[in-house]
Amino acid sequence: MTDVGRHPRIKLYTLSEVVDVKGYVGNFDVKILKKARYVDEKECTACGDCTKVCPVVRPDEFNLGLSSRKAIYSPFPQAVPSAYVINVNECLGQNPAVCSKCIDACEKGCINFHMSDEEIVENVGTIIVATGMEPYDPTEMDEYGYTRFENVLTSLEFERLVNAGGPTRGEVIRPSDHKRPRSIGFVQCVGSRSARKGKSYCSNVCCMNTVKSTLVLKEHAPDMEVKVFYIDIRAFGKGFEDLYKRSRRLGVQYLRGLPGTVEELPNGSVRVAVENGATGALEFHDLDMLVLAVGVEPPQSTQRLQEMLGLQLTSDGFFLEAHPKLQPVDAATRGVFYAGCAEGPKDIKESVTQASAAAVRAIRLMHKGEISSEPITSEVIVERCKSCGRCAEVCPYHAITVDVKKKTPAVVNTAACAGCGTCAAECSFGAITMNHFTDKQILDQVDALLDQSPQEKILAFACNWCSYAGADYAGVSRLQYPPNVRLIRTMCSGRVDEKFIWEGFAKGAPVILVSGCHIGDCHYIDANHWTEKRVAKIHKKMDKLGIRPERLQLEWISAAEGIRFANVMNHLEALRKSVTPQEISQTVEILKADEKSVH
Amino acid sequence: MENSEKSKNRPRIGVYVCHCGLNIARTVDCEKVAHMAGELEDVVVAKDVSYACSEPGQHSIKEDILANNLDRVVVASCSPRLHEPTFRQMVQAAGLNPYILDMANLREHCSWVHMDDPDAATEKAMDLTRMSVARVRSLQPLEPETLPLTKRTLVIGGGIAGIQAALDLADNGYEVVLVEKRAAIGGTMAQLDKTFPTMDCSI
Ligand SMILES: Cc1cc2nc3c(=O)[nH]c(=O)nc-3n(C[C@H](O)[C@H](O)[C@H](O)COP(=O)(O)OP(=O)(O)OC[C@H]3O[C@@H](n4cnc5c(N)ncnc54)[C@H](O)[C@@H]3O)c2cc1C
Ligand code: SF4
Ligand code: SF4
Ligand code: SF4
Numbered sequence: 001m002t003d004v005g006r007h008p009r010i011k012l013y014t015l016s017e018v019v020d021v022k023g024y025v026g027n028f029d030v031k032i033l034k035k036a037r038y039v040d041e042k043e044c045t046a047c048g049d050c051t052k053v054c055p056v057v058r059p060d061e062f063n064l065g066l067s068s069r070k071a072i073y074s075p076f077p078q079a080v081p082s083a084y085v086i087n088v089n090e091c092l093g094q095n096p097a098v099c100s101k102c103i104d105a106c107e108k109g110c111i112n113f114h115m116s117d118e119e120i121v122e123n124v125g126t127i128i129v130a131t132g133m134e135p136y137d138p139t140e141m142d143e144y145g146y147t148r149f150e151n152v153l154t155s156l157e158f159e160r161l162v163n164a165g166g167p168t169r170g171e172v173i174r175p176s177d178h179k180r181p182r183s184i185g186f187v188q189c190v191g192s193r194s195a196r197k198g199k200s201y202c203s204n205v206c207c208m209n210t211v212k213s214t215l216v217l218k219e220h221a222p223d224m225e226v227k228v229f230y231i232d233i234r235a236f237g238k239g240f241e242d243l244y245k246r247s248r249r250l251g252v253q254y255l256r257g258l259p260g261t262v263e264e265l266p267n268g269s270v271r272v273a274v275e276n277g278a279t280g281a282l283e284f285h286d287l288d289m290l291v292l293a294v295g296v297e298p299p300q301s302t303q304r305l306q307e308m309l310g311l312q313l314t315s316d317g318f319f320l321e322a323h324p325k326l327q328p329v330d331a332a333t334r335g336v337f338y339a340g341c342a343e344g345p346k347d348i349k350e351s352v353t354q355a356s357a358a359a360v361r362a363i364r365l366m367h368k369g370e371i372s373s374e375p376i377t378s379e380v381i382v383e384r385c386k387s388c389g390r391c392a393e394v395c396p397y398h399a400i401t402v403d404v405k406k407k408t409p410a411v412v413n414t415a416a417c418a419g420c421g422t423c424a425a426e427c428s429f430g431a432i433t434m435n436h437f438t439d440k441q442i443l444d445q446v447d448a449l450l451d452q453s454p455q456e457k458i459l460a461f462a463c464n465w466c467s468y469a470g471a472d473y474a475g476v477s478r479l480q481y482p483p484n485v486r487l488i489r490t491m492c493s494g495r496v497d498e499k500f501i502w503e504g505f506a507k508g509a510p511v512i513l514v515s516g517c518h519i520g521d522c523h524y525i526d527a528n529h530w531t532e533k534r535v536a537k538i539h540k541k542m543d544k545l546g547i548r549p550e551r552l553q554l555e556w557i558s559a560a561e562g563i564r565f566a567n568v569m570n571h572l573e574a575l576r577k578s579v580t581p582q583e584i585s586q587t588v589e590i591l592k593a594d595e596k597s598v599h
Numbered sequence: 600m601e602n603s604e605k606s607k608n609r610p611r612i613g614v615y616v617c618h619c620g621l622n623i624a625r626t627v628d629c630e631k632v633a634h635m636a637g638e639l640e641d642v643v644v645a646k647d648v649s650y651a652c653s654e655p656g657q658h659s660i661k662e663d664i665l666a667n668n669l670d671r672v673v674v675a676s677c678s679p680r681l682h683e684p685t686f687r688q689m690v691q692a693a694g695l696n697p698y699i700l701d702m703a704n705l706r707e708h709c710s711w712v713h714m715d716d717p718d719a720a721t722e723k724a725m726d727l728t729r730m731s732v733a734r735v736r737s738l739q740p741l742e743p744e745t746l747p748l749t750k751r752t753l754v755i756g757g758g759i760a761g762i763q764a765a766l767d768l769a770d771n772g773y774e775v776v777l778v779e780k781r782a783a784i785g786g787t788m789a790q791l792d793k794t795f796p797t798m799d800c801s802i
Pocket of ligand 4: 377378394395396397398399400412416417418419420421422423424
């Protein structure tokens with residue numbers, strides 16, 4: 001930590017949060033709000049004279065309230081930066097008439113009540129999100145009595161208790177009477193792996209943290225009775241099984257089953273009622289202290305950052321990586337990377353590994369000092385643009401600006417454009433060309449495939465990243481399916497313009513498929529939402545025109561779903577067989593008569 | 600051979616139908632596909648080749664591009680997700696813009712999935728090649744844009760992950776802005792004493 005404090009190339013802002021991010025890969029402008037510390041960070045020598053005279057006593061949050069601190073304090077003994085800090089909400093001294101004791105005590109004159117919050121803008125090329133996690137608050141799990149009984153603690157509180165630098169200097173005592181407990185119980189999966197309370201995922205670190213704690217206890221007090229209540233012990237990492245075995249060898253009792261209730265006994269101990277999973281019998285265990293192995297959750301700031309940077313979240317609320325196996329630290333937004341628990345619960349070793357990986361991924365992007373953009377981007381045909389703003393609204397990357405009021409034509413920021421083609425598909429005035437996937441290029445493919453015997457063919461649009469890849473996977477797996485499907489590749493299903501569909505039907509296609517990544521997995525953030533909306537809109541129009549809406553299908557097929565791809569092809573072929581030549585020629589007639597409304 | 604005004608502005612397309620050993624040729628009649636392609640408008644040469652991606656395969660296509668003054672190329676072979684970069688480099692080496700290439704997927708999307716029906720597979724291969732020729736006709740050369748970049752990284756969060764990332768970057772010569780919402784860095788790890796699996800102190 002101290003290396004960070006003195007590194008000439010690291011600029012450290014504490015008490016600070018990112019409040020706005022503008023720009024794109026290579027050139028982000030980041031607005032940072034730095035809260036006032038009221039102590040000069042550079043001048044303060046951490047002598048502590050101020051703290052001695054401060055009259056305000058408050059619980060110390062670093063020790064989770066197990067000890068106290070003053071309104072002016074050092075966050076913790078080895079803190080970086082080491083400068084003291086004032087909590088203004090607690091300080092009496094904004095009005096020096098009330099209190100200015102610390103100002104008088106500080107010989108160097110570092111304390112300044114007039115400091116104010118600052119807003120700073122920094123320009124950077126890449127961003128690493130390492131916002132970590134927050135421990136679960138077990139208040140809602142009333143059955144464990146966390147808020148009711150003094151001797152029920154969370155694992156983090158217990159960490160402070162056994163910490164040599166903590167409030168008790170590492171001596172384990174129980175909060176109610178400061179006596180050494182003779183027995184301690186641990187409850188696993190608190191706030192994790194539950195469909196009812198807390199989270200449904202496994203928090204990954206609490207099993208091993210408990211194993212560690214039992215070893216620490218047994219080391220200090222071999223005769224202490226230590227019991228662990230658990231569902232199953234997850235000791236999957238390198239060296240973990242050894243620690244677990246050692247813990248068992250030292251006499252720690254592992255009891256399968258989570259407590260149903262916890263009651264307090266007159267002497268402050270607790271009685272734990274648990275159904276023993278091995279015997280099925282209801283057991284009662286009297287313990288001097290109980291530790292809840294709390295899980296971890298995404299920090300509160302996650303959603304704000306997600307919106308600011310255009311990132312995605314998993315259903316668990318952690319940040320979603322670009323690819324779970326092959327790009328585990330990249331965000332889908334170019335130039336943004338993840339490290340540590342921000343991406344999901346993990347231990348220190350994994351956090352550090354990811355951090356180094358993220359650093360290298362960032363360096364890989366930056367080392368040339370310039371960045372070349374993929375030329376598959378959209379382009380505005382200024383003369384046709386009506387400044388309606390639709391393209392800017394649908395672009396997942398906010399890569400288009402249109403001043404709707406001033407009626408200035410749309411402008412594409414090619415550096416930010418990822419090339420999904422959604423804007424081109426959504427512009428009603430044909431004012432956007434999608435390079436390399438132009439209307440003409442795609443329509444010519446549609447016409448070529450429907451040139452001969454269209455009634456026998458199935459026209460299918462597939463996005464490059466998921467559905468086309470899924471078709472490749474079907475091929476690699478040698479799955480056999482009907483041979484009359486013809487795929488047209490677009491980068492994103494969002495590119496599939498309504499006019500491509502009408503062109504297909506007008507040229508006699510019996511069945512058309514639009515396919516893309518599953519909702520939530522879109523390679524272009526959420527461009528496939530627009531695909532979904534567009535297809536729904538076309539379905540409505542088909543219905544109105546008297547064309548069977550089933551003839552246009554929408555399917556989400558991932559790169560791993562070769563089997564699903566083949567199944568969809570079989571389904572389409574069955575559907576195609578249900579479309580008669582009369583039905584096709586009727587459709588062709590309808591569309592001929594109705595050319596205007598569908599284009 | 601044609602020297603009329605009209606043909607001067609027409610695209611000059613070359614089509615290469617790959618056997619992929621027997622991977623494609625066992626099911627698809629590659630010669631027939633190439634022959635059909637040779638009849639299409641704007642196609643100047645159409646050939647079947649045993650392995651388009653191999654060194655000799657690429658070499659012969661490059662020679663063809665130069666000899667026939669081609670300005671657009673269709674390779675009918677495997678998935679573009681596999682070999683598009685290979686063939687883009689190939690056309691670039693022959694002096695063309697890499698974006699005037701198109702691929703028809705005759706392997707993953709055809710020969711491998713319609714093994715029991717060679718006639719239908721060949722029909723499909725011809726359609727896929729026709730579609731590719733239709734597309735390649737209007738492909739445009741594209742140039743990547745080079746933009747300046749700031750060699751600095753913002754790290755949000757000063758826990759162990761943020762600290763490690765910041766140090767790795769800074770030690771490699773990159774400037775880092777580290778933003779931590781609390782008064783000190785260290786995150787959760789600063790609160791731990793001994794840590795698994797080594798059971799040593801955390802800071
Ligand atoms: C009780 C307990 C015991 C554990 N014991 C062990 C152990 O023995 N061994 C082991 O390997 N692992 C252990 N772990 C896991 C370990 O703590 C984590 O792997 C590690 O702390 C993850 O580091 P991190 O940097 O990703 O996140 P964190 O440590 O959570 O750090 C994130 C930092 O980002 C800051 N931050 C958050 N949001 C913002 C924002 N918007 N702007 C600016 N800053 C922000 C936070 O203030 C914090 O400083 C334990 C975890 C717990 C809860
Ligand atoms: S690590 Fe263990 S205690 Fe934590 S949630 Fe997973 S199984 Fe439960
Ligand atoms: S959607 Fe089309 S017309 Fe509307 S602002 Fe964008 S480019 Fe212009
Ligand atoms: S192609 Fe996609 S990313 Fe690019 S400007 Fe259009 S909508 Fe935005």
